[in-house]
Amino acid sequence: MKKRYNNNDGFTLVEILVAVAIVAIIVAPILRGIITSMKVNNRSDKIMNQTAVAQSVMEALSNESFDSVARELDNSNTNDLTVLPKGMYDVANSAHKEFFINENASEVNTAINAGSTEITKHASNVYYYGIKGLDYDGKTYDVKVTLDASKYYGDVASIPDGEVKYKNSVGYVDLASYDKEQDGLYTESGETIGNLCAELANRTVISGYNLSTSDVESRASRSIIVDIGTEDFSPSNTTDRVTIVKVKYKVEIPQKYVIDGTVYTSANIGNRYYEDVDYELFNNKATDPADMKPLRNVYILYNPHYESKNAMDIKDSIVINNPENIPVNVFLVKQNSIESVLLSQEEKAYKVKVSLNDQADADHNPTCIRTNIGYDLKDMVDNKQNPAKVTTQGIFERTYAGGKQTATGNQFYDQVSDVTDAKNDDIHIYTTKVEVYASGAYDANFSGVSPLTTLDSEHGVTK
Numbered sequence: 001m002k003k004r005y006n007n008n009d010g011f012t013l014v015e016i017l018v019a020v021a022i023v024a025i026i027v028a029p030i031l032r033g034i035i036t037s038m039k040v041n042n043r044s045d046k047i048m049n050q051t052a053v054a055q056s057v058m059e060a061l062s063n064e065s066f067d068s069v070a071r072e073l074d075n076s077n078t079n080d081l082t083v084l085p086k087g088m089y090d091v092a093n094s095a096h097k098e099f100f101i102n103e104n105a106s107e108v109n110t111a112i113n114a115g116s117t118e119i120t121k122h123a124s125n126v127y128y129y130g131i132k133g134l135d136y137d138g139k140t141y142d143v144k145v146t147l148d149a150s151k152y153y154g155d156v157a158s159i160p161d162g163e164v165k166y167k168n169s170v171g172y173v174d175l176a177s178y179d180k181e182q183d184g185l186y187t188e189s190g191e192t193i194g195n196l197c198a199e200l201a202n203r204t205v206i207s208g209y210n211l212s213t214s215d216v217e218s219r220a221s222r223s224i225i226v227d228i229g230t231e232d233f234s235p236s237n238t239t240d241r242v243t244i245v246k247v248k249y250k251v252e253i254p255q256k257y258v259i260d261g262t263v264y265t266s267a268n269i270g271n272r273y274y275e276d277v278d279y280e281l282f283n284n285k286a287t288d289p290a291d292m293k294p295l296r297n298v299y300i301l302y303n304p305h306y307e308s309k310n311a312m313d314i315k316d317s318i319v320i321n322n323p324e325n326i327p328v329n330v331f332l333v334k335q336n337s338i339e340s341v342l343l344s345q346e347e348k349a350y351k352v353k354v355s356l357n358d359q360a361d362a363d364h365n366p367t368c369i370r371t372n373i374g375y376d377l378k379d380m381v382d383n384k385q386n387p388a389k390v391t392t393q394g395i396f397e398r399t400y401a402g403g404k405q406t407a408t409g410n411q412f413y414d415q416v417s418d419v420t421d422a423k424n425d426d427i428h429i430y431t432t433k434v435e436v437y438a439s440g441a442y443d444a445n446f447s448g449v450s451p452l453t454t455l456d457s458e459h460g461v462t463k
Helices: 013-062 066-074 192-203 213-219 340-349 377-382
Strands: 095-099 126-136 139-148 172-174 183-187 221-232 241-252 257-259 262-264 273-275 279-283 297-302 316-322 328-334 352-358 367-371 394-400 403-407 413-415 421-423 431-438 453-456 460-462
Touching (some): 013 126, 013 139, 066 095, 066 126, 192 213, 192 241, 192 273, 316 328, 316 367, 340 377, 352 367
Parallel strands (some): 183 297, 221 316, 367 413
Antiparallel strands (some): 172 421, 183 279, 241 279, 257 262, 431 453, 453 460
């Protein structure tokens, strides 16, 4: 019979140490990875929150004009900041004011005059605002906002397309009464006619000759066509109709084109005109027809085509079609887009034809036109109280159900110098930079601290 032996010796110390070492070698990288991952996730969460704060502020400010932002952030007495994201600004624990940041981060007086809502512009055209105590996801942050309009000021005539680059140096119109639910608005940029003439130059075919943009622009006719009408309230079977306003832009070269003594006629010219797409300015369609608001005003803000100088060969025209006789005010507003030295000279020579087409009778006109055509734009700036008239500038015609009128007086339009208040010193365009700081930076005037994250409207997010 065999004997059985029980081995109760267990593991030796060496074996245990080896096993522990093996486990440590395997587990250590895993633990380091877990710890690193937790740190990265924590940092990512912080960055996401900081970026979310910057984006929320940027988006809120992007919907506001410079004046709206300045009036609220300048004024430390403004408690309800409508220009900031809802729910982030706690009046009881927050503050805001303007800073003027220089090398010493010193603070100067605000840009708003004491006891007034008038904004005094800084010579630098750069503005800095501090906001204290924005709450997000349980954390509190301070924010510095920089509005920089400086790069959009300059001599409009000093470079090509200067009115595009230096938009703050160009006179624009202040539409204080504009309401998008009742009004239609068309604003022509300074480069529109040049772009369309370039397109027409590429499309037009004249045998043996390549047209340039300047060729076309100097000879082309420009038309702005405004259509006012209605359409069925589809798919409802209601009798209500939706009011729609559209505008179309057209450039066209003449039927007879003389180049270096050679006369080309329409038979030799291909693609004589180019029409831009219809732009919808107004549509009052609503889910419930009862909520549709009637059309009130149509604003047409345009840049004169100053190549139009001959009353027998007018190259600039505005056509307003209102065949359904919808009651409406139409504001035709010339804008200044050229150097002021040349402006008065061009205004005196400029000719434009305005045509109104409706189906009313001679004594009942549903379309009331108000325009600054017939006034010198240069003198409207220099002599606002009594600007000079240019009586030969506008030719006004109305075609109605019973015939045609050629306006020699105010039969169906008003010539007024103050159609709207044209302002040459307003900040229309600027870049925005939002810097998010840890709580406490505001009280330190943002001096000696670095932002947690930065969002720039030009360059995106930086850390």
